[in-house]
Amino acid sequence: MGEVTGTLFGFGSFLLGTIVPFLFVLTIVVFVHEMGHYLVGRWCGIGVKAFSIGFGPELAGFTDRRGTRWKLSAIPLGGYVKFVGDVGATSSPDADAIEKLSPEERRVAFHLQPVWKRAATVFAGPFFNFILTAVVFSVMFALFGRYVADPVVAEVQPGSPAAVAGIHPGDRFVSINGISVETFGDVQRIVSGRAGDPLTFVLERDGRQVSVTATPKLTEQKDALDNPVKIGVIGVINNQELGQPRVVEYGPVEAVGAGIEETMSAIARTGQFLKRFVEGREDRCQLGGPVKIADMAGKAASRGFEWLIQLAALLSVGIGILNLLPIPPLDGGHLLFYGIEAVLRRPVSEQVAEAVYRAGMLMVLIFMGFVFWNDLFGC
Known part of the structure; x- marks a missing residue:
């Protein structure tokens, strides 16, 4: 029991x-x-004949004054709108059915x-x-x-693409491949989807700008929902990991x-x-x-x-x-x-x-x- x-x-x-x-x-x-x-x-x-959430047999529904059938169907993995003249749920024309439409229906048929x-x-x-x-x-x-952190490098992991490229703690990201960045999140978004692609980083260092090239490596991490994901990283840590980000x-x-x-x-x-x-x-x-x-x-x-x-x-x-x-x-x-x-x-x-x-x-x-x-x- x-x-x-x-x-x-x-x-x-x-x-x-x-x-x-x-x-x-x-x-x-x-x-x-x-x-x-x-x-x-x-x-x-x-003209609309049906509006369905789901596919397959109808579970519940009603017909409005325009003649549209609004329904909830048994298989909840999608939905469709069926227009006048459609043969099915994929807006495919039905030549025979279109020929049989009345003049009024032909005026509102999708494929005409x-x-x-x-x-x-x-x-x-x-x-x-x-x-x-x-x-x-x-x-x-x-x-x-929005929680954001400034695009400033707090730490560079030894042997990482960033270390090899010559990125130093205290460097501030200005742009990546010509794309301006304002937050460390911008850096992560650009780098994460470019594993294996050489990227040009413009950094601000001691009041001057320097340019380096680093190639993100594919690394498995956990996303915000603790799902394993493989993303590109260059091996830098920001203050967001070391302290509290600010709120905009x-x-x-x-x-x-x-x-x-x-x-x-x-x-x-x-x-x-x-x-x-x-x-x-x-x-x-x-x-x-x-x-x-x-x-x-x-x-x-x-x-x-x-x-x-x-x-x-x-x-x-x-x-x-x-x-x-x-x-x-x-x-x-x-x-x-x-x-x-x-x-x-x-x-x-x-x-x-x-x-x-x-x-x-x-x-x-x-x-x-x-x-x-x-x-x-x-x-």
Whole structure:
């Protein structure tokens, strides 16, 4: 009896501590993404048949006065907006169904709209993901400020790339590869994603500027949620590790500016990681799927609601960028077709579109299988 009770309590703890935070984070990100498609589609005069959080059988829902079915579906790993004329949940045209549409339906059918309206509607999903991230960061900065440390070297680890390059305690970072830095966090963000790349550091030393070149080495560390991550380091320690960082407080306008800046930085870092990953220069274990996200959501929730919201913001950036990859059936694949259509003044032929779509779907399925394997067995 005791073992059964322990199992039940253990499952309950896992459900509340991991699954619920995971579904909370994922639902926010998916809802915002799909709401972007929906709002811009409606603004463009496109009819919407369904708005779903999740895939598969409907669990609950209602139909609004415009005829849109709002529903919660059984498989909570995504969502979709189905426009008038779509054959399924991926905004693929159904030629036979379009032919059977009434004149009124044809006026609001997605695939019969001008290319700019279709492109705007598709792009809105990832764009709203970026807006979500900027809003979260802006609110966090406005409420709590930001902990920062000056970009001054307190200690150089012996034998490290920094020591080899000639960086000394007391040096102040001015720029890295031409990018100005204001805080030690700026230095970490630039260096962490550039393992193996020679970087030019401009330092202020004794009132003058000196330039050195150092190549970050890949090192395994713990992130803020105690997850093992492999990042580039040059081997310098800042006062942030030796003492307390200072707090920068923001007014509402400054917080929005800082939130947008932080979002752009997150987009750049994510894009850089994906580029290096494709080149084979990043550890595949850094790429995770639902299992890893659920684990991170549980850890974030245990530290407080603000940690969970920040995780949602970072996940939103990743979802936005992944959806912009030029691979059907992702949003970027549709945008690629619309770009070709705009140049050629005619849609891509159905045969070509179908062949590319099938190839893209295969790539997406392989990628999904890869991250699931990574989650369960790979690392």
